[in-house]
Amino acid sequence: MKSSQSQPEVKASPETPMMAQYRERKAELPADVLLLFRLGDFYELFGEDAQAGASLLGLALTHRQGMPMCGMPVDSADGYIARLVEAGRRVAVCEQVEAPKPGRLVRREITRVISPGSLLDPSSLRSKENNFCLALVPGRNQMGAAAIDLGTGEFRAGELGGEGELADLLCRLRPSEILLPEEAADPRTCRTRDKGLQALLGACAKPVLTRHKKWAFTEEHASTLLLSHFGTKSLAGFGLAAAPLALSAAGGLFHYLREELRQDLSHVRDIAPICRADLLVLDAVAQRTLELLSALGQGKSFLEAIDRTLTPGGGRLLRQWVCEPLGDRTRIQARQDGIAFWAERDRSRRELRELLRTIRDLERLLAKVAQGSASPREIGAIKDSLKPLSKIRDLLALSGEWASRRGDLEPQEDLVAEIERALVADLPLSCREGGIFQSGFDPALDALREAAESGKEWLLAFERSERERTGLRSLKLRYHPVFGYLLEVPRGQLSHVPSDYVRRQTLANAERFTRPELQEMEQKILGAEGRARELERELFRSLQQLLCARLPALQRAARALNEIDVAAALAELARERGYVRPEMVEEPIVEIVGGRHPVVEQALVGERFVPNDTYLDGRHARLAILTGPNMAGKSTYLRQIALICLLAHIGSFVPAARAKIGILDRIFTRIGASDDLASGQSTFLVEMQETANLLRHSTERSLVILDEVGRGTSTFDGLSIAWAVAEELCDRNRCLTLFATHYHELAELARNRSAVRNLSLAVREIDGEAVYLRKVVEGVIDKSYGLQVARLAGLPERTIARAAEVLSGLEAEEEDPGSKAVEARRRRRREEAEDLPLFPGWQRQNGKEGDRVG
Numbered sequence: 001m002k003s004s005q006s007q008p009e010v011k012a013s014p015e016t017p018m019m020a021q022y023r024e025r026k027a028e029l030p031a032d033v034l035l036l037f038r039l040g041d042f043y044e045l046f047g048e049d050a051q052a053g054a055s056l057l058g059l060a061l062t063h064r065q066g067m068p069m070c071g072m073p074v075d076s077a078d079g080y081i082a083r084l085v086e087a088g089r090r091v092a093v094c095e096q097v098e099a100p101k102p103g104r105l106v107r108r109e110i111t112r113v114i115s116p117g118s119l120l121d122p123s124s125l126r127s128k129e130n131n132f133c134l135a136l137v138p139g140r141n142q143m144g145a146a147a148i149d150l151g152t153g154e155f156r157a158g159e160l161g162g163e164g165e166l167a168d169l170l171c172r173l174r175p176s177e178i179l180l181p182e183e184a185a186d187p188r189t190c191r192t193r194d195k196g197l198q199a200l201l202g203a204c205a206k207p208v209l210t211r212h213k214k215w216a217f218t219e220e221h222a223s224t225l226l227l228s229h230f231g232t233k234s235l236a237g238f239g240l241a242a243a244p245l246a247l248s249a250a251g252g253l254f255h256y257l258r259e260e261l262r263q264d265l266s267h268v269r270d271i272a273p274i275c276r277a278d279l280l281v282l283d284a285v286a287q288r289t290l291e292l293l294s295a296l297g298q299g300k301s302f303l304e305a306i307d308r309t310l311t312p313g314g315g316r317l318l319r320q321w322v323c324e325p326l327g328d329r330t331r332i333q334a335r336q337d338g339i340a341f342w343a344e345r346d347r348s349r350r351e352l353r354e355l356l357r358t359i360r361d362l363e364r365l366l367a368k369v370a371q372g373s374a375s376p377r378e379i380g381a382i383k384d385s386l387k388p389l390s391k392i393r394d395l396l397a398l399s400g401e402w403a404s405r406r407g408d409l410e411p412q413e414d415l416v417a418e419i420e421r422a423l424v425a426d427l428p429l430s431c432r433e434g435g436i437f438q439s440g441f442d443p444a445l446d447a448l449r450e451a452a453e454s455g456k457e458w459l460l461a462f463e464r465s466e467r468e469r470t471g472l473r474s475l476k477l478r479y480h481p482v483f484g485y486l487l488e489v490p491r492g493q494l495s496h497v498p499s500d501y502v503r504r505q506t507l508a509n510a511e512r513f514t515r516p517e518l519q520e521m522e523q524k525i526l527g528a529e530g531r532a533r534e535l536e537r538e539l540f541r542s543l544q545q546l547l548c549a550r551l552p553a554l555q556r557a558a559r560a561l562n563e564i565d566v567a568a569a570l571a572e573l574a575r576e577r578g579y580v581r582p583e584m585v586e587e588p589i590v591e592i593v594g595g596r597h598p599v600v601e602q603a604l605v606g607e608r609f610v611p612n613d614t615y616l617d618g619r620h621a622r623l624a625i626l627t628g629p630n631m632a633g634k635s636t637y638l639r640q641i642a643l644i645c646l647l648a649h650i651g652s653f654v655p656a657a658r659a660k661i662g663i664l665d666r667i668f669t670r671i672g673a674s675d676d677l678a679s680g681q682s683t684f685l686v687e688m689q690e691t692a693n694l695l696r697h698s699t700e701r702s703l704v705i706l707d708e709v710g711r712g713t714s715t716f717d718g719l720s721i722a723w724a725v726a727e728e729l730c731d732r733n734r735c736l737t738l739f740a741t742h743y744h745e746l747a748e749l750a751r752n753r754s755a756v757r758n759l760s761l762a763v764r765e766i767d768g769e770a771v772y773l774r775k776v777v778e779g780v781i782d783k784s785y786g787l788q789v790a791r792l793a794g795l796p797e798r799t800i801a802r803a804a805e806v807l808s809g810l811e812a813e814e815e816d817p818g819s820k821a822v823e824a825r826r827r828r829r830r831e832e833a834e835d836l837p838l839f840p841g842w843q844r845q846n847g848k849e850g851d852r853v854g
């Protein structure tokens with residue numbers, strides 16, 4: 001017996017015309033797409049689709065003539081569709097595209113296909129995140145990439161140099177779907193032997209992978225498609241003329257979204273580069289350990305802590321800024337100017353933010369207009385969001401940073417007035433039932449409504465006169481969706497019913513009748529109502545077209561509003577928390593006076609955050625070794641420096657009294673194994689992979705944050721690795737490094753290297769207890785205060801007392817050079833060290849580490 005993957009088998013009875021229609025539609029789709037087939041007020045799934053749908057959605061599976069079926073009401077379908085898509089399935093919706101006529105098969109067509117990358121329903125998307133579908137075309141040395149966020153119309157394309165760039169891109173865009181040409185190898189399961197990179201790719205979000213027809217990715221097809229979409233003669237203006245792989249990716253993506261997913265792309269109007277050389281790169285590891293987008297524990301993420309935006313579009317843009325910090329001083333300074341403008345004007349900023357509060361998700365609403373799927377209520381929301389445009393424009397100064405944006409905020413007063421004149425105040429969710437347009441807007445609609453209305457008045461009068469004529473006091477006019485208007489007479493009075501009444505319906509306690517003039521009026525009323533509904537739908541379509549015609553200008557305004565929202569939000573943050581504008585310089589330098597951790601300082605209640613200074617530069621202070629007991633504030637200090645640098649590179653002000661920050665190319669982080677909850681792999685292995693990655697890729701312009709290296713192995717292994725890594729970073733990579741460690745021995749590195757600084761977190765011992773001062777000072781800490789921390793943590797007093805005993809014994813042994821125990825330990829340490837080098841070029845020179853750079 002043959003069994004097909006995509007097409008359910010009906011074994012028992014001959015096929016009905018509807019089943020044949022179902023199969024036809026199903027055959028239009030790739031096998032993995034689930035087909036929701038409209039039957040009246042339900043969407044039904046059949047065959048294998050039904051089995052998959054029932055188990056994913058927990059719906060009841062039924063069988064009819066051997067065919068598995070399950071269904072969902074049309075009104076609640078969006079939620080079900082979103083769940084199927086979240087489960088990684090693609091879903092096609094097949095609608096009835098004509099009014100049902102008795103005895104005839106209704107025409108049905110697939111109107112949309114929803115995949116993770118084409119999900120548009122606002123309730124199933126996070127409002128402050130983009131939703132990108134990313135196409136990749138692997139080439140010999142390079143890779144083409146193109147991404148579209150259908151909800152906002154953003155389109156980016158370009159070529160990536162290698163797998164490292166792919167990993168960075170995936171971290172920045174976090175696409176929900178990746179599209180590849182059939183047969184192409186998945187570049188994420190990369191051929192690289194770079195283990196650090198593999199770990200990185202593994203740490204990126206896991207999008208759904210979709211394969212699409214190979215020919216759609218050919219250069220020729222792509223260029224024809226894009227030229228006709230953008231209505232241009234050449235693609236040079238879009239930067240695609242000399243980037244064949246990018247062009248292929250863009251073409252494949254367009255074809256997939258338009259033809260296979262049946263999405264309208266008219267709101268996709270321009271192309272931005274997908275990757276720029278002038279970005280500060282934060283890879284997936286840095287994004288995670290700095291908790292940029294999501295917190296690892298209970299608290300807030302960095303983004304949540306700094307986000308003061310008021311519109312969803314502003315929220316999305318701030319997220320992009322955080323994921324794509326700039327590496328270009330001029331662009332950073334332009335952003336700073338924009339923020340400074342609002343920071344210096346408290347009144348205007350407050351006024352602006354009041355206006356921004358009334359703006360809805362304009363970009364995504366406009367995308368729905370482009371798709372022709374905006375509801376009356378959504379058009380109303382667009383109008384409300386356009387209203388404050390001219391006032392916002394007036395707040396932008398005529399000169400300076402925001403002057404150029406004034407042109408983008410074309411006040412759409414005529415459009416707003418037109419929509420206001422057209423639509424009622426309390427709009428329905430769908431246009432099916434009418435009731436969208438105000439009276440006085442369209443004379444023909446008014447006439448139809450009047451006809452229906454006067455018909456209803458006639459009905460009331462008719463009911464009254466029939467009561468009088470027949471003497472039936474309890475005679476009532478009723479409406480039934482199938483039988484129409486009827487006169488209802490209670491069973492007890494049936495003997496008084498006149499002979500000209502025609503019986504239509506029998507109920508338990510009454511009978512219902514009709515009369516010719518009633519039927520005639522019913523025709524008039526229903527006809528008028530039906531035509532009014534039809535007319536409203538038509539008027540609504542032209543209203544949508546009116547908006548469509550203005551789409552480019554409206555999208556420009558929406559994007560300008562996003563930028564204004566983000567700048568004002570960062571200004572608000574700066575004013576609220578006392579941030580300052582950092583001075584940006586070209587040479588790699590990090591000079592912070594009175595720096596604070598942007599997230600921790602907000603989270604502290606009843607406790608003051610102690611500000612700290614930082615100085616790093618390429619010549620005199622390349623490597624800072626930071627020691628201090630547990631809980632002293634080492635991690636906080638390290639992260640605060642990385643976050644201040646990041647804030648500076650997104651153009652924001654920073655939590656400090658003063659700051660001078662040089663342009664960086666990357667920020668690397670390696671956070672101790674004990675804090676790392678990476679699953680699956682051995683934490684020590686992950687730690688080494690991450691360390692390998694930063695050793696391989698950090699440059700003189702990189703900031704490297706190391707919070708313990710080598711803790712996941714034995715002391716001597718660990719110390720040796722930590723030592724070698726610190727040396728390598730300082731001498732070879734020459735990056736700016738902050739290295740927090742409990743290996744006090746590393747302080748030795750400073751002895752013959754002028755670029756190494758020893759820092760520690762000050763602790764005062766009062767009555768045997770450690771008091772953390774949270775102050776970073778020059779020098780090495782003299783002891784580790786382990787016992788004091790153990791006491792703070794609540795270790796029983798007797799255990800602490802015993803540990804103190806053991807400790808003093810060990811210290812005494814250490815002081816007696818002849819002790820056998822110490823001699824044995826020293827020997828072991830020497831042997832282990834000789835087992836190295838783990839890293840090339842690392843050699844001991846007579847027991848002293850040599851500064852190869854001099």
Ligand code: ADP
Pocket residue numbers: 600608609610611628629630631632633634635636637774
């Ligand atoms: P370590 O890395 O040395 O173990 P942490 O950086 O985790 O220490 O800091 C421990 C706690 O101390 C943090 O949770 C934070 O609340 C507090 N803390 C750290 N730095 C400061 C500071 N500069 N001012 C006030 N509290 C701080």
